Amino acid sequence: MNFKKTISYIMAAVIILSLSAASYGEISVTNRAAIDQLRLKFKDEAAKVPNALPEAVQSYVVKSEKRGQIQAPRLKAKRAPKYQSSETRLQQTAPAPVQAPSAAPAQPEASVPPAPLQAALPQAVQAAPAAPVTVSSIPSVRPVQALNATRPAASPAAQSPAAPENRPAFIDNTDECFDVVVDPGHGGRYEAARNYSGDHWDPFSKTFLLPYNFGASSSGMYEHEWTLNTAKKIEEILNLTHTDAGFAEFCKILRRHSDLSSSKIKKVRVNTHLTRRYSWEDDPGKNTANVNKKYRLFDSPDSFSSGKSGPSEKMYPGRISFINQLSPDLVVCLHNNSSPNRNVRGFSSVIVPHFDFFSTINGIVTNGIANVAPNKVRVNEPKYQKVANFITSVITRPDKIDVKTMISDTATYFTGFRAFTQKFIGLRYLMVTWRYNTSSLFTSFMLFFMRENSIYENYRRSGGPEGYGGDNFYSSEEIIRYIRAALWEDLRSSNGYYAAKTSAEEYAGSHASPFVSDWAIPLHVNAITAYVELGYLSNARDRKLLKEKQAVVAESVAVGIYSLLAGLKPKKTEGIESPRGAAIDFAKYGRDKNSSGYFNISCRPLSF
């Protein structure tokens, strides 16, 4: 049944790809060459593929996705090495986040801290807001290193009791260990898409397809700076979970955000990895050519020469490849928003819906209008209304969904083309180093859509605790709820007089409806992905809040991450929505003591 369904999806997708011109309008001259190349390749590949392929693919899904290729007891320990020596990774992304009022969508990203630098880092991070832990007590674990280390299980020996007063509740020692990636948005320098600059390196046309997204900025405040500083603070706090003494301090932090009177605190270890530790302005390689390779979301040539040789064969892994190589359990993407309307404020999640969502929209749009280019269709055309109705039926707070954008995102998801401009922005699953990008284009295509139809993508992106958006959306919403509750609590405790006269909404802006699109990181990463837009830099009050309460935000994100991994009973505060405190159900992803299941799907190429 499932197999049949999957095959039919694949066939549908193949047809969509080959008929992209008919479905979504004419292909511009600029993009014709690229798509022709793709078609030729597909033809060749298809001709070469033995009949047995579908079966092979299927068994792959069953074998590796379901049971996970288990190796040794701890997969996590093995994942690390590949890029370890490499400096950084990049990112950048969102293909067409047009929906966000502002520059929201695209995120770029980061790099991995060169080892030497890293050592200097912990100290640089200001003391965690309230956690008076001396930095020296933190084992300054380097992200990648931590991975290599054999699992630092909280062995019995490690249970040296902390001072009783440090224990707000029973600490339930577990040997659980999680890897979390914090991805501070953007970080590279702005580059137009021309010659050897830009973003979205297309392996077929050997060009960059989009400009590099520098991120939001306003009145001297920069999104890429704020997100990086916040990410470092979050990391410092989560590093407390690496020792018993540190965990006791961590419990003090948890106590500020939760009700520990009747619940046990699970002692888990959180290994935190940042996708970048610099922004290009302070990057030691700032003046070198191609510094943006460390900040792009997708893989790009390691170097370019001005001579005939052009781009190097050697590729530099993008931020997404870096994340997948770590096989993390949770990824948290941090962004600030911006809007031409300077009154807009607040916090929003960003979600990428499931295959079925895109597929349904595709069905509505293509049904019966094969010969009509979308740009000839009026927005009030009945089909558009149908699409709008469908979106409204799935997403309960759809006030940020622009129907035309959603249609264009759908086209991009299946074909790499924007629907109304016919601009080709790339087949992004081929721009990432992961197991769905093989030496065979045809196989890659099939693998990617098999993945998209797997039960795990369903868990991540559909249904779930919020009713839609899956665990990704739940994770994003929880983090926003923790932040808002913490900001409100902070105001009440520091300025009760003012708090009594205002409201949480007035003070911190609204918890708005999510942005829905096909952003690159949540779509191309095998991990639960929380993606949050924190405040608008275009709004003066949000800027002030983000600047003055950065420590509160960082601490509450760290607590939110812990809550998603281990569960927590949140504190109820009057006047603000409380987090739910339920941990992600990792077991359904096949994660248990012996296997990381879904999360262990590495970027190693498959053997066929």
Ligand SMILES: [Zn+2]
């Ligand atoms: Zn951003």
